Amino acid sequence: MAWRNIWRSPWRSGVVIGAMALGVWAGIFMMGWATGLNDARTRSMLDDNVGHGRITSVEFDATKSSSALIPRLQPILNDLQEDPEVTAIAPRLVIQAMIQSGSGAAPAMVLGVYPKAEKTVFKSARTITQGRYLDQETADEIVLGEELAKRLEVGIDDRLVLTFQDINGEVHSGLFYVVGLYDGASNLLEETMLYVPALNIAQQMEMLDSVPRSQSFPVAHEVCFRVKDPYAMDGTIRQLREQDSLRLVNLSHRENIESLEQLNRDEMRTIVREWRSISPELGYADEIMAQSLLLFMTIILLAMAFGILNTMLMAILERTRELGMLMAVGMNKRRIFTLIVLETLLLSFAGLPIGLLLGHGTLAVTSQTGITLKGVEQGLAEFGMESTIYPVTVPEFYLPIAGLVFVLAFLSALYPARKALKLNPIESMRVL
């Protein structure tokens, strides 16, 4: 009966259902668009410097000490290379240093990289604006950000001195030639982060003394890696953590290490982090975005709810006589209330699947074709983003949206239902 009641006034109900569908469609599209924009920004940051995941020793994770190299690096690299979800790996050294030119000095974070591997994981290695990227494993070459170059007043082929502590605590200085400048995702990155060949800096820091030189990646403080989908890497992270424990067990058998305490020492163990953990602000941005989008959707649906409330009030007004009759013949208040609430819910929910389907369809198409923003290419490029944004489908929001529609429809039914319950059968009918 509730469903048939909706169609007493097909035009009016049609408009409400259409408005609901349109509102949900607009909301879903905005959600997909904003999520796409945020994803693009996040991926740009991940490509630039964060990476999708990272393995370090527990000690390095806590202290950033340059002596805290990853223990038994090769088995870890092997595990990563064998993981079907992992698409690229880049071992790195991370060293705090001072950089000096003829005109000034600045603190810097030196990334000792294996150039070929680095290129497969990070974009910085690909966004060289002047000169070239590092291409030799051991050369005295350095690539720095445009901002730092400006500050130190250096250009291609100029010399710079890096001063740092080796793993024994001795202070060393090394001379490097600028071979390239990069354009980073932010000025802060460009001012602090610079790249040198890992084997060169490892040599100067006396890290290679006890490591066989035949290995491609003899030392690293961290191993950064990419996966197929950075938004679905929980399984990969879990597996890598399990492999780490397994390696320790194997090690204890092989080397007859019996003391659990010895095995649990921080320098023996590694820690695997995903990007949300490496760079929490990116994870927060995702969460804030999700909550903002739901808030946005709530506002749209709230406006819809007032429309529905108005429609239901009109329906009650038009059916006063009939409601009076229903009460007179014995329809109790609970049934009247249920009837009004059910009508409101049906009216609201009729538009919901249409809006969801339209929204999903629009996002499915635009996620393939992309939407190009004209005139703001420069601004987006500043964030390391392309001018074509690919919205994404957001099925994770559909259930919360349905829940929101239910709650708001229910709330908007309360006032009309209360009006109906307050009707006096005799006054409403003015007949019997």
Place this chain on the structure above:
Amino acid sequence: MALIHLQNVVKVYESQAGNVTAVNGISASFDEGEFTAIVGPSGCGKTTLLNAIGGLDRPNQGNIHIDGLDIVGLKDRELIDFRLKHIGFVFQAYNLIPVLTALENTAFILELQGIGKKEREARAMELLQAVGLADRAQNRPSQLSGGQQQRVAVARALASRPRFILADEPTANLDSKSTETLLDIMAELNQKEKTTFIFSTHDQRVIDRARRILPLEDGQIVKS
């Protein structure tokens, strides 16, 4: 014992123009199987009296016993339930539910009573046959004439086999032919199903068919 017993029932309406006594100390009894017309001019208190008997309005004074139960003392919720189970209503303006078919309208009270679909549809169909509208069972009210709609309303009122039926000016909107048909049907159902009918009317055609007349004037029963 009488089916309905009224004792000194008074109903006063408050209005800006002052208090209006619509029913002024009526005492009366109605037995099972009656076919009674409460008659009188407009404003004499017929409808108010029917409302009070039907538990739709509470008198300011007096008692109304139905099957020995004083309905004036019932709570609102209990009154609604009482109406649903024991009283059938026929309204002047038919008051069918426009989105339901004749069959569904007839079965509506049974649905409210929680009777299963099969059983209520069978009973509804039986009554539609009795009022001569079996062939219009699937029609909605808008597809029926005024007379046909009122016949569906009578069928609806009878569906749950109530103790009695209150009909307020049931023929007021009907032409002569429809009125005759309706009265024939109600008289037959009164005989066949032993249902008590109490009408309010000033239609002479109804008055002529009633087996008992209760004349009302200024809220009081006129002694004949």
